[in-house]
Amino acid sequence: MKANKEKDESMDFVWAYDKSGVDWDELSELYxxxxxxxxxxxxxxxxxxxSRYMCFIYDGSRLIGVGRALSDGRDCSYICDISVHPEYQGxxxxxxxxxxxxxxxxxxxxxxxxxxxxxxxxxxxxxxKKMNTAMAIFENEGEAMEKGTVSELVQ
Numbered sequence: 001m002k003a004n005k006e007k008d009e010s011m012d013f014v015w016a017y018d019k020s021g022v023d024w025d026e027l028s029e030l031y032x033x034x035x036x037x038x039x040x041x042x043x044x045x046x047x048x049x050x051s052r053y054m055c056f057i058y059d060g061s062r063l064i065g066v067g068r069a070l071s072d073g074r075d076c077s078y079i080c081d082i083s084v085h086p087e088y089q090g091x092x093x094x095x096x097x098x099x100x101x102x103x104x105x106x107x108x109x110x111x112x113x114x115x116x117x118x119x120x121x122x123x124x125x126x127x128x129k130k131m132n133t134a135m136a137i138f139e140n141e142g143e144a145m146e147k148g149t150v151s152e153l154v155q
Contacts, residue, residue: 011059011091012059012060013057013058013059013064013093014057014058014059014060015055015056015057015058015100016055016056016057016058017053017054017055017056018054019045019048019049019054019056022045022048022056022063023063024041024042024044024045025041026062026063027041027044027063027066028040028041028044030063030064030065030066030083030085031044031081031083033085033086034083034084034085034086036081036083036116047068047081048068050070051068051069051070052069052070052071052073052077053068053069053071053077053101053104053105054066054067054068054069055067055068055097055100055101057084057093057097059088063085064084064085064087064088064093065083065084065085065088065093065094065097066081066082066083066097067079067080067081067082067083067097067098067100067101068080068081068101069101069104069105071105071108072108073108074107074108074109075108075109075110076108076109076110076111076112077101077104077105077108077110077111077112078111078112078113078114079098079101079102079105079111079112079113079114080113080114082094082097082098084097094122095122095126098113098123098126099126102126102127112131112134113128115128116149117147117148117149135153136149136150138150
């Protein structure tokens with residue numbers, strides 16, 4: 001577990017809440033190093049175009065953090081793809097991204113978050129509870145099984 005780092009006074013982060021000006025290649029690289037996996041710039045542009053809420057964090061012109069939420073505007077908001085560059089992890093930016101997306105999702109009957117295996121404790125500290133009935137179908141089921149993201153239902 002990383003200790004909280006103190007933010008250097010010279011670190012002046014800029015938050016953006018829309019996709020204008022996003023360098024999709026840079027975002028793809030952030031996903032790779034964070035690590036959230038390999039996602040093409042075109043695929044990322046597509047999914048962000050279909051997301052209701054989003055936030056991007058910049059250190060100067062460098063993209064260092066991101067998150068998004070899909071929402072129907074009333075019943076369900078699904079927070080996903082929380083990513084912070086490894087050099088900036090431990091400053092509380094991931095927590096701030098989640099809190100921002102939760103705040104933007106207020107008024108929905110439920111806010112759902114998909115966590116990377118091993119990160120559940122981080123999200124529990126932010127008020128999320130484990131779902132006992134969530135189910136999923138993955139395009140690459142073998143990889144999802146190997147990572148521990150899904151498992152066979154034992155009856």
